[in-house]
Structure formats: C-alpha cells, structure tokens
Amino acid sequence: MLVTNPAPDFTATTVLADGSIVDNFKLSENYGEKGTVLFFYPLDFTFVCPSEIIAFSKRVDDFKNRGVNVIGVSVDSQFSHFAWRETPVNQGGIGRINFPLVADLDKKISKNYDVLFGKAVALRGSFLIDAKGIIRHAVINDLPLGRNVDEMIRMVDAMQFTDEHGEVCAAGWQKGDEGMKATTKGVAEYLDKHENDL
Secondary structure (H helix, E strand, O other), X not given: OOOOOEOOOOEEEEEOOOOOEEEEEEHHHOOOOOEEEEEEOOOOOOOHHHHHHHHHHHOHHHHHOOOEXXXXXXXXXXXXXXXXXXXXXXXXXXXXXXXXEEEOOOOHHHHHOOOEEOOOEEOEEEEEEOOOOEEEEEEXXXXXXXXXXXHHHHHHHHHHHHHHHOOEOOOOOOOOOOOEOOOHHHHHHHHHHHHHHO
16 A cells, blocks of 8 residues: 555656756655655657646645645656657647656556556555655556546645644545544534535
C-alpha cells in the first residue's frame, strides 16, 4: 500500500518544462512547497494520453498557485518525450507543455508505484505527495479511462484544508466548504446540517 507511506524516490533522465534534458532529475528534490502531483501515463504518441497531458499543462498554474508541482512519467525515452513536445497538437503532439516528463525506460519507477501493466506500460496512476514526501492520495485508471484533472485539484485543496485546519472533508467537499470535526459529535452536527447536500 502506497497511501500514507513515503513516495518511492527516484533519479531519472527527464525532459524539463523548458525542453532541456537532464540525467539527474530527483523526485525528492523537485517537490513543490506544499507537495507534488506525480502521474503516470502509458505511452507517448497515443490517444487518451495527450488529452490528459494537455489538461494538466493548462492547469499547471492552478497547481503552482497551491504550491504543488506536476510531474509526468511514462516508459518512453527522453528522446520520445522531446519529440512529442516538439510536435504541434494538430499533428498529434502535445506542444511545449509546462511540466517535466520523466523517462522510465527500465520501468523501475512504474513498478515501484505499482502501476506497471503487463511488464510493458504504466496504467494511468495519479499520486498526490505532500511536502514531506508522504503519499496522501492515489488513483489508478485502466488504459482507456482518462482522468479528471479538476478532481486532483480538489484533492490538493482537501489535503491542504485538513493539514491547516485539522478537520476532515466530507464527500464532494469543495474549496470554501465547511469541514467536519473528526469526532462522533462532529459527524452528527455536520450530517444534521448537510445531509441534503450529500
């Protein structure tokens, strides 16, 4: 089980947001001030993947404004990542996205995060890691099921709310909503007030 445990660290060749390639990108040295979203996708130059990557890139500022970095990982090489970034969207590329893409060519990172499928590609795993390097949220989708970037932003907000206020977040909680005290009385009071909203 990964949630509540330290995120498996790694050092890997990576294409950075500015397009440069580095050989020593270390996860634990690239956490945001308040955390990191690490997500895996199957392969470059495929079908669902570009829609997810472009969606993350368009929302990078939403994550950064929350002190959270975004990092993508697949089993492709750094050269494939670079070529995909340099290919325009209308030609099947992703364009110059705003976050790093890690090359997991030996598949060790995917294996350590338990998303390696058929010893070939990574499933669509998404991990929310806090600033201390602890995995606080994880979801893994099958290959044809694209993820919801807004849901990850909601989970970032929920994590930061609970860390700041010491309260828990009920089903469907959104930023600005009331939290719940993690006591029997707190649950009863919350449900009495919000049962119809659930």
